[in-house]
Amino acid sequence: MFNWPTLSHPPAAAKVPAYWVPPPARALPGTVSGIRHLTRADEIPRGAGLAAFGSLIVLPGFGSDSSVIDIRDPARPKRLSTFGDNGANFESAAADPEVAQRGHVDLESRMLGADRGAAIIAYPSGRLVTVLSTSSEIESWDITDPAEPRPLPPLVVPNSHKLGVVPGTPLVYNAGSRGGGQAGNLMGTDHTEIFDLSDPDDPQFVQDFQNGYSCHHIFFWNNPQQNKFRAICAGVEVTQIWDTADPRNPKVIVTLPVHHGVPGTPSAAVLVRVPGVIAIAEAFSHSAGLNRAGDILYVGDENGGGGLPPGCVASVATPAGDISAPIGAIWFYDISTETSPRLKGWWSAANNPTQKSATATCTAHHGRLVPDPDRDLLAMAFYGDGVILIDFSNPMLPRAVGQFVENSNTWEAWYYNGYLFTGDLARGLDVLTFD
Numbered sequence: 001m002f003n004w005p006t007l008s009h010p011p012a013a014a015k016v017p018a019y020w021v022p023p024p025a026r027a028l029p030g031t032v033s034g035i036r037h038l039t040r041a042d043e044i045p046r047g048a049g050l051a052a053f054g055s056l057i058v059l060p061g062f063g064s065d066s067s068v069i070d071i072r073d074p075a076r077p078k079r080l081s082t083f084g085d086n087g088a089n090f091e092s093a094a095a096d097p098e099v100a101q102r103g104h105v106d107l108e109s110r111m112l113g114a115d116r117g118a119a120i121i122a123y124p125s126g127r128l129v130t131v132l133s134t135s136s137e138i139e140s141w142d143i144t145d146p147a148e149p150r151p152l153p154p155l156v157v158p159n160s161h162k163l164g165v166v167p168g169t170p171l172v173y174n175a176g177s178r179g180g181g182q183a184g185n186l187m188g189t190d191h192t193e194i195f196d197l198s199d200p201d202d203p204q205f206v207q208d209f210q211n212g213y214s215c216h217h218i219f220f221w222n223n224p225q226q227n228k229f230r231a232i233c234a235g236v237e238v239t240q241i242w243d244t245a246d247p248r249n250p251k252v253i254v255t256l257p258v259h260h261g262v263p264g265t266p267s268a269a270v271l272v273r274v275p276g277v278i279a280i281a282e283a284f285s286h287s288a289g290l291n292r293a294g295d296i297l298y299v300g301d302e303n304g305g306g307g308l309p310p311g312c313v314a315s316v317a318t319p320a321g322d323i324s325a326p327i328g329a330i331w332f333y334d335i336s337t338e339t340s341p342r343l344k345g346w347w348s349a350a351n352n353p354t355q356k357s358a359t360a361t362c363t364a365h366h367g368r369l370v371p372d373p374d375r376d377l378l379a380m381a382f383y384g385d386g387v388i389l390i391d392f393s394n395p396m397l398p399r400a401v402g403q404f405v406e407n408s409n410t411w412e413a414w415y416y417n418g419y420l421f422t423g424d425l426a427r428g429l430d431v432l433t434f435d
Contacts, residue, residue, distance in 0.1 A: 005122040006167045007053055007416070017126050019146055020054040023071050026418030026433060032372055034402035034435040035379070035389050035420060040427060041069065041077045047423035048411045049162065049366060051118040051130060056146055058130045059423055060084075060115035062411070066132065067429075068146040074419050074431050083141055083149040084115045084132070115139065117162035117217070121170055121197060129200045131172055133160040138174060140200055155195050155203055164218035164231065166247040170197040171206070173218050179236030179284075180213035190214060192233070194248065211252050213238055217366070219289040220244070228294065234285040239299050241338055254339050256297075258285050287366050290335075291376045296395050297333040297341060298378060300364035328363025330380060332395035344395035349385045366412035370420075370434075377401070379420050381410040387422055387432065404432055 005011045010022055048062035057069040057077070065082035117133040120143075129152065132139045138155035161177030172195045180190035192215060194206040213235035221230040231250060233240040237258050242250040286302035329348035333341040349362055367380030367387075375393040382388055386405025392398040409426035420432035 002169045004124060004168045004170070005053075007120075009168070010054065011122075017054075017128070017144070019056050019070075019128075020122065020126075021072075022417055023055050023074050023419075024417075026074075028370075028372065028418055028434055032370065032375075032377060032389070032401065032434050035387065035404050035432045036435055037404055037406070038419070038431045038433045039075055039077070040431070041079065041429040043079050044069070044428035046425055047428045048115070048425065049117040049133075050412055050414055050421060050423040050429075051120045052414055052416050052421065053120040053122055053128070056080075056120075056128075056143070057421060057429070058118045058120060058132075058143070059429055060118050060132055062116050062425060066115045066118075068143055068149060069429060070146070071421070071431075074417075074421075077429060077431060080146045081149055083151075084134075084139065117160075117175070119163060119165040119172070121165055121200075123170070127200070129197065131155070131163060131165065131197070133163050133175070135159060135161070138163055138172065138195075140197070140203065142200065152200050153203055155193075157193050159214075162215075162217045164220060166231070166244060167220050167222055169247055170200075171195070171247050172197060173209075173215075173231065175216055175218050175233075176214040177216040177236065178214035179216075180238075192218075196248075206248055209250055211235075211240060211242070211250075212255070213240065215240075216285065217287045219287070221290040221294055223294065226294075230290065230294070232288045232290060232297070234288040234299065236284045239285045239288045239297070241297070241335070254335075254341060256299075256333070256341050286364065289369070291392070292369060292371065293376075295334065295336045296344075296376065296392065297335045298392065299331045299333070300367075300380065301327070301329055301331065302363045302365060303328040328361075328382075330364050330378070330390065330392075330398070332392055332398060334395065345392075345398055347390055347392070347398040347400070349382050349388060365410070368413060368415045370415045379413045379415055381413045381422065383409055383411070386410050387413045387420060402435070404430070 046064040047059040051058045055072040059067045066084040067079050068081045070078040070080050115132045121129045128144045130141050130143050138160045140152040142150040157174050159176040160174050162175040164173045174193040192209040196204040196206050215233040215235050217234045219232045229244045231242040231244045239256045241253045244250045285299050287300040329346045331346045332344045334344050335341050361383050362385040365381040370377040378390045386408035389402035391401050410422050410424045412423045414421045422430045
């Protein structure tokens with residue numbers, strides 16, 4: 001939008017900062033038939049949602065120090081620095097009058113959370129900035145010198161669970177993960193905060209986008225040739241598709257109710273009643289994106305919040321009745337007509353014949369597309385089921401074509417230049433390749 005560098009469209013100038021140069025690309029097999037482990041960064045004990053640009057990865061520590069990692073040689077990732085105060089500025093943020101005016105700081109999330117979701121902004125000047133969700137605020141760090149991250153002014157929000165940067169711009173969309181409507185809106189947050197980091201030393205609040213829901217996560221899908229710019233909001237009770245042709249003023253194209261309870265599907269909504277809080281759906285829209293053609297929407301369900309049963313089991317009895325698979329699944333919709341999504345199919349790890357980690361739950365979390373020329377492939381993190389590669393070329397009959405799991409608790413998987421990089425709560429950073 002601003003013609004700024006992005007991960008998929010790096011700068012083409014003859015001279016760029018050394019760490020802006022991507023690592024050498026590894027060619028994909030003619031037909032991808034699986035994934036396998038290449039290496040693990042042993043010095044990094046813990047990782048959550050990650051971000052990549054050039055030959056750098058930012059790996060949030062989720063309670064541990066966050067890391068900046070050199071991947072110029074992906075087979076030998078090297079930690080360059082650590083940073084993050086894990087919300088030490090909570091008290092000052094809570095006392096800020098702007099916070100009091102626009103919403104309260106979520107103390108519970110502050111206690112439970114730390115650096116989790118990350119994104120990277122590359123400036124035409126050569127500056128590099130990363131932003132991270134920390135529950136109580138959005139931290140901002142200058143990583144132009146990745147060996148010495150420097151803190152920048154934070155973005156003040158009532159709550160930040162994840163975030164998204166509109167590709168090629170300095171615009172940050174906050175995902176507060178509070179849902180909306182009658183079933184959610186637990187903290188009175190039914191909008192999306194937008195910030196402008198054109199000057200990261202002086203970030204500007206743009207607006208509270210009144211989309212009716214506080215997203216759990218936001219992904220982007222852009223095709224300039226088609227003049228089609230989209231954001232996909234996994235909004236807890238719903239999934240939304242936005243038109244972001246004007247990224248300062250997005251518009252809602254469609255609001256799709258959460259998949260559980262849809263007539264004709266082998267699933268049922270289960271309500272959890274918390275004292276003093278209205279009933280909330282246990283199954284929800286956690287992450288969502290589009291295939292390469294932009295005509296299939298995938299929606300991941302993090303049943304139980306990823307930390308509670310049942311998560312990827314075939315059936316479980318509850319006071320509200322039996323839940324049947326798919327649980328913690330990925331759901332696929334035909335959006336050839338964006339305003340009328342049609343459910344086509346789903347894929348659940350419940351039936352995946354592999355040994356799951358005994359110490360972690362198993363639900364769909366965060367993943368990325370793998371650019372196979374003939375198929376739609378999605379590499380998805382499934383917590384205790386590791387990373388699973390799913391072929392959803394036929395969204396009515398998606399199937400697994402590869403997996404890596406080894407004492408895993410995998411939070412996110414990123415495809416980049418022929419590799420899969422994972423942030424794992426139990427393993428830190430793993431690097432995978434394709435068979």
